[in-house]
Amino acid sequence: MxxxxxxxxxxxxxxxxxxxxxxxxxxxxxxxxxxxxxxxxxxxxxxxxxxxxxxxMNFVGDKVIYVDKWPWVFDPKFPWWKFFNRPVPTVREYRLLQKTLGENSKGVAIFATNSGNTFKAGSNSMSGGLLQGVTYDFRKISDVPVMEGRYFTPQEIESARGVAVVGHEVAKNLFPNGSALGKVLKARGQRFVVIGVMEKAGKNVLGITGNDNNCIIPFGMFTKMFALNTGGMTGVTPSIGVKGSDADPGLLDLEYELKGVLRNIRGLKPRAEDNFSLNRPEMLANxxxxxxxxxxxxxxxxxxxxxxxxxxxxxxxxxxxxxxxxxxxxxxxxxxxxxxxxxxxxxxxxxxxxxxxxxxxxxxxxxxxxxxxxxxxxxxxxxxxxxxxxxxxxxxxxxxxxxxxxxxxxxxxxxxxxx
Structure with a gap:
């Protein structure tokens, strides 16, 4: 007191x-x-x-490990030419990862992107669009906020149908007078029926417009329009994304399993260096x-x-x-x-x-x-x-x-x- x-x-x-x-x-x-x-x-x-x-950076996903040729963060001690000589991820590897990975994986997707496309619908057109070919589990890997319509079905992905989920700006520019659902747009001479429209993302501090300029299509249709990179300088380079489990918070179990399966798929000897990069969003975040x-x-x-x-x-x-x-x-x-x-x-x-x-x-x-x-x-x-x-x-x-x-x-x- x-x-x-x-x-x-x-x-x-x-x-x-x-x-x-x-x-x-x-x-x-x-x-x-x-x-x-x-x-x-x-x-x-x-x-x-x-x-x-x-x-x-939400577009890179959460609790995801990406299989790429190049690392997101370079080690200055590692020779650049070793990265250059690495093989690129393939559809075969994607299929094998789908079959092989255990309970640590909640989804595997392969996807590829091509920028600078022109989309057309009737007399309307839009330049600078992004075409993205994806497999069904892509929505588990990355954020695809469908506001109107729906996402792809497994049958549409497997049969490589001409359907598309478009961003807000694509729908607004090509179909200004009504809903984009059920309408047809053209990209590189191919016809796509719009089955979904994503939410408006807007520009952020990095100038990234999110999914607004995207046109997402089945991966099989994408490979018909673009040649995939097979290890050289030409073609579109795909990436493989693997969604981790909530029971593996650090994704360490998934990383060990993924590394072992990939080394086995690529036939690497026990003492050979990895010829792939396992990238995480945490690398960029750190x-x-x-x-x-x-x-x-x-x-x-x-x-x-x-x-x-x-x-x-x-x-x-x-x-x-x-x-x-x-x-x-x-x-x-x-x-x-x-x-x-x-x-x-x-x-x-x-x-x-x-x-x-x-x-x-x-x-x-x-x-x-x-x-x-x-x-x-x-x-x-x-x-x-x-x-x-x-x-x-x-x-x-x-x-x-x-x-x-x-x-x-x-x-x-x-x-x-x-x-």
Whole structure:
């Protein structure tokens, strides 16, 4: 109870001191406000940017391992020509993986993509479209958000029928006056009946339009239109995606099994190097995290200079406050006030001043997040709010500890005689 009473008394003295010098208080906390605003604004932008980039990469799927010729993240120690001489994934390997992989796999799909296509429907056309040939389990590998209509049936995939699931922009440009379902579009001379329309994705911070410009067709039809790469420089290179199980959170079991099956399929000897790459979305996510952590550290260093200026300003004001109230300190000590009571009184004043400045800086960041942003919506997380307030308390303690110690060690007789 005594500690609580002393704390409340110290808080009351600090509050009265701040109110009695309102203009000085406001000017003092401006430095802390600017510093906290700079730091938290940088972290908010970095966090929002990282979240937006990760969301932009949803097309690569979650809990998926991709079998490719090339790795997504290159090892500088590995000779490039060894990557170049690797074989590309084939339909035969896809079929064998489908039959061989056990319960660690929830789906296997082979797919290939060709860009820069022109789609036509009657007198309407659209250039720059993306044609994507997929097998049935592709929707397990990647996000295919069908808004209207349906996805492919296994029979449509196996028989390579001329059907398509199109993106929002494709449907809008080719069929502006009604629903695209059941309508016919042409791509590279082939006719496709639209059976599904995907949700609008819009442009993200990377400029990627998601599935908006896509036209997804059965893989068999795709191979009739484009020659697949068989290991050289020409043709479209397919990829194989394998969906992992929730019971294998790190996908380690699936990776070991997949590596063993692929080595067996390709007839690799026990000591031979892998001639394939097993890529995961986490590779890109880790690279992005490293990049944004560097940006965050750089922003924090820049913001810390503003906090340093604010801290010096608070310390200066606290020294002035001690000088002005020396007589009052002497009276308090002569009436029995302990040293720690005087110390807490000034230390709380410094911390409270910094907390006010920090809260004002966080509030300014919150106001910025309310501004509508299509490409990069900003969010202020609870972690950043906690960080801002914690930094404010630490700065208050560092800025106020020396003036508080000096005030608590004043001789009461000398302090009373001061003017």
């Amino acid at each position: 005594l500690a609580l009473r002393l704390t409340l008394e110290s808080f009351r003295f600090a509050w009265q001191a701040l109110k009695s010098n309102l203009l000085r208080t406001i000017l003092s906390l401006l430095g802390v406000t600017v510093g906290i605003f700079a730091i938290i604004a940088v972290f908010a932008v970095v966090d929002s940017l990282e979240a937006n980039v990760r969301q932009s 690279a992005i995290s490293k990049l944004f952590s560097i940006i965050g550290v750089a922003g924090a260093v820049i913001g810390s200079f503003a906090m340093l200026v604010g801290g010096f300003g608070i310390a200066n004001i606290m020294f002035v406050s001690v000088k002005e109230r020396t007589n009052i300190i002497g009276i308090q000590k002569s009436l029995g006030a302990k040293n720690y009571f005087i110390l807490f009184q000034f230390l709380f004043e410094a911390i409270f001043l910094c907390l006010l400045g920090g809260a004002a800086g966080i509030f300014l960041v919150f106001l910025i997040t309310l501004i509508p942003q299509d490409s990069l919506p900003l969010t202020l997380s609870a972690a950043n709010i906690t960080l801002g307030l914690t930094v404010s308390v630490v700065i208050g303690m560092l800025a106020g500890i020396i003036p508080a110690v000096l005030a608590s060690n004043l001789d009461p007789v000398i302090a009373i005689r001061s003017k």
